[in-house]
Amino acid sequence: MTLGLSLAALFAQDPAPGPHQANGIKIGEVDATRAVVWVRATRAPEARADGPEFSRKLKGVRVDPFEGLGEGIALDDVRFSVPGAPAEMSVSWWPAKTRQEPRTTPWKAVAAESDFTHQFELGVEAGTEYRVRVDARAPGTKAIASTTLGRFRTAPAGDVVDEVAFTVVTGQGFHRRDDRENGHKIYAAMLELAPSFFVHTGDIVYYDKPGPFAGKVELARHKWNRMYALPYQRAFHTATASYFLKDDHDTLKNDCWPGQKYGELTWEDGLRLFREQVPAPRTPYRTVRWGRDLQIWLLEGRDFRSSNQIRDGVGKTILGKAQLAWLKETLEASDATFRIVISPTPIVGPDRKSKNDNHANDGFATEGEALRHDLASLERVFTICGDRHWQYHSVDPKTGLQEFSCGPTSDAHAGGFKNEPRDMHRYLRVKGGFLSVTVGRDDEGPRAMLRHHDVLGGVQHEVEMR
Numbered sequence: 001m002t003l004g005l006s007l008a009a010l011f012a013q014d015p016a017p018g019p020h021q022a023n024g025i026k027i028g029e030v031d032a033t034r035a036v037v038w039v040r041a042t043r044a045p046e047a048r049a050d051g052p053e054f055s056r057k058l059k060g061v062r063v064d065p066f067e068g069l070g071e072g073i074a075l076d077d078v079r080f081s082v083p084g085a086p087a088e089m090s091v092s093w094w095p096a097k098t099r100q101e102p103r104t105t106p107w108k109a110v111a112a113e114s115d116f117t118h119q120f121e122l123g124v125e126a127g128t129e130y131r132v133r134v135d136a137r138a139p140g141t142k143a144i145a146s147t148t149l150g151r152f153r154t155a156p157a158g159d160v161v162d163e164v165a166f167t168v169v170t171g172q173g174f175h176r177r178d179d180r181e182n183g184h185k186i187y188a189a190m191l192e193l194a195p196s197f198f199v200h201t202g203d204i205v206y207y208d209k210p211g212p213f214a215g216k217v218e219l220a221r222h223k224w225n226r227m228y229a230l231p232y233q234r235a236f237h238t239a240t241a242s243y244f245l246k247d248d249h250d251t252l253k254n255d256c257w258p259g260q261k262y263g264e265l266t267w268e269d270g271l272r273l274f275r276e277q278v279p280a281p282r283t284p285y286r287t288v289r290w291g292r293d294l295q296i297w298l299l300e301g302r303d304f305r306s307s308n309q310i311r312d313g314v315g316k317t318i319l320g321k322a323q324l325a326w327l328k329e330t331l332e333a334s335d336a337t338f339r340i341v342i343s344p345t346p347i348v349g350p351d352r353k354s355k356n357d358n359h360a361n362d363g364f365a366t367e368g369e370a371l372r373h374d375l376a377s378l379e380r381v382f383t384i385c386g387d388r389h390w391q392y393h394s395v396d397p398k399t400g401l402q403e404f405s406c407g408p409t410s411d412a413h414a415g416g417f418k419n420e421p422r423d424m425h426r427y428l429r430v431k432g433g434f435l436s437v438t439v440g441r442d443d444e445g446p447r448a449m450l451r452h453h454d455v456l457g458g459v460q461h462e463v464e465m466r
Contacts, residue, residue, distance in 0.1 A: 019087035019136045020045040020146045023225060024234035027152045028279025030197060030241035031288050032126035035152060036279035040117045040225075041087030041110050041136050043076075045146070047229035051079040056175065056211035061263040065212030065219065075218060080174075082225035084116030087136045087145075091120045096129040096151065109139060115221050117276055127156035127291075150238035153196050156291035158336075163440035164196045164290045168342065170247075170386025171203040171408035174227055175211055178410045178432075178455060183230030186409045186434055189457030191236050193436060196290065198240045199298070201386025201406065202247025202344040204278075207262060207270075208254055215263015217273065224277040243288075243298055244278040247344040247387055248357070251302050255357040258305065271303070285323050287330050293446045294439040295336035297327060301344040301358075308356050312365050318345070318358070319367070331378055337446045338380050338439055338465070345387040347371060348396045348403035350422055358387065369398075376401040380465070384435060390417045391435075391452045393427040393463060404450055404463075406435035411455060427452065427461040 019041040026038040052069040066073055076083045088109050094102040103122075110116045124130060134148045156162040167190045177184050190198065205223040207214035214220040227233065248255055251270040252262040259267055284300035304320025319327070331339055341347070347368065349360025359368030375381050376399035383403045391407035408414055411432040421428040431454060438449045445466065452461040 017138075018043055018045075018145050019085040019138060021134065021136055021148045022046050022082050023228045024238050025132070025134050025148050025150055026228070026237045026242060026279055027132065027150060027240070028242045028244065029281050030124075030152060030154055032155045032157055033124060035122045035124050035130070035154065035241065037091050037093075037120045037122060037132060037134065038117065038279045039089050039091070039110070039120070039134050039136075039148075040115065041085050041089060042116070043083040043085040047226055048076075048079055048081045051077050051081070053079045054210075054212040058210060058213075061208070061213040061215035063213070075222060078222075080226040080229070081222060082229045084110075084112065084225075086111055086139050087116065088139055089118060089134065089136050091122065092133045092135070093122050093124075093130050095125070096131050102133070107137075115225075115276060119279055124154045126154055127160060127162060128154050130154065148238060152239075152241040154241075155288060158289045158292065160291050161293065161441060162291045163438065164294050165193065165436065165438040166197045166199060167193065167195045168199045168201060168384055168386070168406040168435045168437070169409050170201045170406055171389055171413050172227070172410070173206055173209065173413055174223065175209070176410050176412040177230065178412065179232065181231075183232035184409045184455075185232065186432065186455045187232040187236040189453065189455065190434060190436075191239060192457060195240060195436070198236075198242045199296075199342055199384075200242065200244045201342065201384075202245045202301075203249045203387065204244065204246070206249040207252060207265065208249060213263070215265050217265065217269055220265060220269075220273050221277070224273075242279070243281075244274075245298055245300070245342070245344045245386070246274045246302060248302065250274060255308055256302070257307050258303070285319075285326065287334075289334075289336065290439075293337040293441070294448075295334050295339050297331070297339070297341045299323070299327070299341065299343045308363055312363055314366055316364060317367055318364055319371075324367075324371070328374055331375075331381065338448045339378065340437070341375060341381065341383045343383060343385045346385045346403065346405065347375070347383045348385075348394050348401055348424075350394065350424060351388065352417065372396050372399045372401050375399075382465075384437075388417070389414050390428065390430040391433055391460070392425055392429070393450075393452070393461065394424045395426060397424055404435055404452075407431065407433040407452065409434070409455070426463075429460055431455075433460065
């Protein structure tokens with residue numbers, strides 16, 4: 001464990017009856033003035049270690065997932081469940097390198113209607129390392145029942161030259177974790193790099209994969225809760241500022257669009273649950289400046305899209321008219337040295353011919369071609385994408401726009417593409433891993449280093465941009 005935080009310190013659980021914080025915290029939406037701390041109160045300090053497991057052999061969202069588990073088995077009785085608990089919660093935060101007194105939020109009650117979660121918005125100063133403490137107590141009491149400690153870094157002001165590093169992942173399946181007890185090894189590897197921030201491009205949990213299929217709100221929440229009770233995930237998110245994007249599998253189902261349902265789960269349920277389970281942005285698409293040399297754009301790829309079934313042409317969209325206008329306007333207005341557009345799905349590709357859900361596919365070719373043209377017309381703009389279960393660096397043959405695909409969070413999750421590079425590939429690896437980006441300056445001036453890592457952190461590919 002790095003950053004001077006031991007697991008014992010990160011999850012300082014009092015042996016009292018609770019409430020506890022088995023899901024740790026998530027620190028998100030950090031910029032030069034603001035941060036959001038996500039919290040959840042739980043009945044026990046860890047996920048349930050015993051009990052029956054949901055079968056992965058049951059087929060379809062309409063099949064009762066409790067079938068075969070035994071008489072009277074409820075969701076809280078299932079292995080890996082993380083039941084919530086009524087509580088009052090509060091956050092304290094302070095600059096790490098000063099003797100400034102901590103600021104503390106008022107106590108906030110959490111209850112079942114929000115899955116016992118709450119999001120605290122904190123005022124912060126630019127370019128500062130902060131410590132954070134989250135306390136939980138039983139309703140109507142004074143004694144602290146559990147505490148979680150964490151840390152995060154805020155963005156430097158836009159005129160400040162500072163080195164910034166971040167990591168990017170996609171696609172993490174609970175049943176494809178490569179350490180059954182601790183979670184996905186990729187999180188321990190990224191934590192060793194001590195990134196300034198982290199971006200999850202979506203497919204964070206899979207509602208439409210068995211064990212169980214999550215066609216109800218309570219089952220969708222179960223999938224979030226068990227994923228973020230895994231020790232590797234908890235340790236990482238207590239020490240790293242994060243931005244979360246959503247894609248199809250954590251909205252409803254594969255390749256979904258507005259108006260659809262998945263079992264009893266509605267489109268509105270999907271949007272609400274995502275905002276409930278991660279630090280929620282003020283708007284679903286946003287841009288954040290990290291010092292003089294870096295600005296990132298985080299795109300929303302589900303909320304405004306057309307049906308995949310509509311014939312391609314002018315007006316068929318993934319991003320929507322307002323987001324496209326915002327993207328063009330803010331990119332042109334930025335004076336950041338490097339401008340990086342991060343998308344849940346590919347913009348350049350290449351992708352498989354059988355797919356029809358992103359800008360690299362024929363189904364959205366008109367918007368995709370226009371978008372690539374607009375992005376390539378600006379200097380030092382490139383894209384990073386998730387969604388695809390392989391890593392690549394590619395160059396669009398028509399515009400020269402470069403794209404980097406980060407890869408899935410475990411080797412077991414990789415696949416769907418032949419390990420045979422195409423002409424537009426500069427790098428291709430059908431394995432799990434993550435992407436890291438470091439932006440800084442040396443004697444020759446500003447530079448960005450982009451590296452594809454394997455799940456243990458080993459560098460597999462490296463590109464320097466000046």
